[in-house]
Amino acid sequence: VYQEGAQGLFLRTQTGRQTDRDVIMGRGKIEIKKIDDVTSRQVTFSKRKAGIFKKAHELSVLCDAEVAVLIFSNTGRLYDFASSRCMEQTIERYEKCTKAINCPTSDPIVENKSPIQEGIEILRQKLRALQRLQRNMMGEELALLKVGELHDLEHNIECAILKVRARQNQIQLEKIANLRFKEQLLIGENEQLQKMLLEEAQRSLGLRPTSLIQTDIITSPTIIMNPYEGFF
Known part of the structure; x- marks a missing residue:
């Protein structure tokens, strides 16, 4: 039997009860699905x-x-x-x-925490805050942050990037200085080897080493002749 009600036409069962399944027109229950x-x-x-x-x-x-x-x-x-x-x-x-x-x-009767327990709780809260900050620095859980917190996070990341770049530049300068020092050592060793090879070549040819010749010239005594010697 069809009857008209506040929700439109509905079908009344033999028992006289109106059910949501019996609604034909009007507003009824919405099926819960995506x-x-x-x-x-x-x-x-x-x-x-x-x-x-x-x-x-x-x-x-x-x-x-x-x-x-x-x-x-x-x-x-x-x-x-x-x-x-x-x-x-x-x-x-x-x-x-x-x-x-x-x-x-272990003792639920005691409501007040001891100073040690309060200190532990404070440390745990700080640890959770640091872990949350670390996740935010990694780009995670950003949806929970507000605009001001996002600006602060951006500023902290920029400061961290500047410090990292400064440290990288410092390491590069230290490497360059170390390489230049090694270059000077190699140049000195190369000069010593060239000098040793030259002296060895002169010995093999029966010549006196250039260093000894220069030493004799410098250290040989100078004899001054008297032009009037023998006349008096």
């Missing part, structure tokens, strides 16, 4: 994302609850909402709660 049309998928994503953020805001205001929502689109873009205005603070709180549940302490 939307093939790209435009329709993007429109649906935008509408439902706005609805989720609206519901999260209403929940945080009405119930005084801390709410955080993270959404990644199919293109990898991040959309987030945090009632505390600081997503990192909510994430740290979540990590502490999950860690306390998964790894309970």
